[in-house]
Amino acid sequence: xxxxxxxxxxxxxxxxxxxxxxxxxxxxxxxxxxxxxxxxxxxxxxxxxxxxxxxxxxxxxxxxxxxxxxxxxxxxxxxxxxxxxxxxxxxxxxxxxxxxxxxxxxxxxxxxxxxxxxxxxxxxxxxxxxxxxxxxxxxxxxxxxxxxxxxxxxxxxxxxxxxxxxxxxxxxxxxxxxxxxxxxxxxxxxxxxxxxxxxxxxxxxxxxxxxxxxxxxxxxxxxxxxxxxxxxxxxxxxxxxxxxxxxxxxxxxxxxx
Amino acid sequence: xxxxxxxxxxxxxxxxxxxxxxxxxxxxxxxxxxxxxxxxxxxxxxxxxxxxxxxxxxxxxxxxxxx
Numbered sequence: 001x002x003x004x005x006x007x008x009x010x011x012x013x014x015x016x017x018x019x020x021x022x023x024x025x026x027x028x029x030x031x032x033x034x035x036x037x038x039x040x041x042x043x044x045x046x047x048x049x050x051x052x053x054x055x056x057x058x059x060x061x062x063x064x065x066x067x068x069x070x071x072x073x074x075x076x077x078x079x080x081x082x083x084x085x086x087x088x089x090x091x092x093x094x095x096x097x098x099x100x101x102x103x104x105x106x107x108x109x110x111x112x113x114x115x116x117x118x119x120x121x122x123x124x125x126x127x128x129x130x131x132x133x134x135x136x137x138x139x140x141x142x143x144x145x146x147x148x149x150x151x152x153x154x155x156x157x158x159x160x161x162x163x164x165x166x167x168x169x170x171x172x173x174x175x176x177x178x179x180x181x182x183x184x185x186x187x188x189x190x191x192x193x194x195x196x197x198x199x200x201x202x203x204x205x206x207x208x209x210x211x212x213x214x215x216x217x218x219x220x221x222x223x224x225x226x227x228x229x230x231x232x233x234x235x236x237x238x239x240x241x242x243x244x245x246x247x248x249x250x251x252x253x254x255x256x257x
Numbered sequence: 258x259x260x261x262x263x264x265x266x267x268x269x270x271x272x273x274x275x276x277x278x279x280x281x282x283x284x285x286x287x288x289x290x291x292x293x294x295x296x297x298x299x300x301x302x303x304x305x306x307x308x309x310x311x312x313x314x315x316x317x318x319x320x321x322x323x324x
Contacts, residue, residue: 020324030322045323046291048264048316054284059320075323085293089318092298093291160324187324209324 004233006205008182009098009130009151011069013040016199017229018071018184020209024218027062033212034063036222041069043100043207045076046086046093065094071132073100078113080120087124098151099124102134110160110187114141118148125149134186137171143178153179154186154207157198161210163190166197176202192221192228199232200240259311276304279315290319 006013019039024030034042042063050056063070072090074083080103087099101120105113112135124131125148132152133145142153155175158164165188166172176183182204189195189208198206208225215221258269263279270279276299280287292299293316299307309315 021322022324024322027322043324044320046318047321049283049285049290049319051264051266051268051283051317058289059322060289070320072320073323088298089291089293090320092300093318093320094288207324 015040016205016233017225018207022209023213027057031062033218033222036219038226041071043071043073045073046090071100072096074102078104080116083120098130100132112136121145121148121150137168139174139178142175146179146181152182152184154184156187157185158188160187162188164188165190165194173201192224195225195228196232199229200235202236261309261313263315273308275308290317292317
């Protein structure tokens with residue numbers, strides 16, 4: 001297969017799997033899982049430094065932002081104001097312009113607040129950010145985000161951290177058909193087959209965090225996700241057979257004894 | 258001495274300490290953090306110039322693991 005990199009925000013990613021770096025036991029496990037996943041891009045959150053413990057290790061000591069692309073996110077933000085503040089700080093930290101916008105609606109579902117999301121996307125694009133947007137699986141709103149200048153559309157498969165897989169394949173397919181920028185399924189992937197299904201539908205990539213971090217063996221699951229994304233992508237490119245109503249023998253009938 | 262608020266905690270610092278000095282005090286690498294002073298993001302080029310005053314509110318953030 002020729003070069004099939006994922007082109008996004010000026011980057012050319014070798015892997016179509018993006019992984020989150022939250023919920024791991026420690027930084028060592030985070031780094032090992034990222035390595036096993038083969039991901040070229042990781043999501044990171046912005047938080048206050050711990051001023052009480054000066055010796056506390058930091059993520060950058062384990063994952064070098066020169067070697068792996070950091071995608072700062074706005075996880076934990078419930079309105080446009082907080083999301084904008086977070087991403088402006090991220091940009092100041094080291095010039096990150098490619099960011100993941102995530103404005104949440106409520107704590108129970110972590111479902112995106114699309115009104116605030118649309119508003120924030122517009123402001124960020126005007127400020128020169130390249131915005132990958134976590135969103136609902138609504139094809140019309142996805143199109144609206146693209147029209148506002150989003151760099152990538154990231155519909156949820158099911159609620160963040162729920163591991164329920166793709167609840168609405170039809171909507172994800174409609175989004176893929178309607179959208180020109182990369183579509184990356186974000187949130188809800190529970191196991192490798194979910195990631196493969198997303199890729200077979202024609203998604204450009206998937207973002208996985210909890211399914212790896214909370215697997216019994218996170219490193220092994222990271223490598224499983226890597227394989228699933230590759231398999232799903234190949235399957236999509238190969239083009240699946242048509243569905244049939246009745247059996248069709250795989251062996252020829254000619255020369256039957 | 259000046260009383261400032263750093264990441265939500267009240268601390269005392271020497272008068273005229275600048276941001277570079279504050280980062281040194283807390284063993285922080287300026288390449289790995291960003292600073293907000295009284296609600297405004299402070300560009301890194303100001304760290305050596307900006308002196309802290311009584312009642313200043315500072316937020317210092319970094320990247321942590323997240324999804």
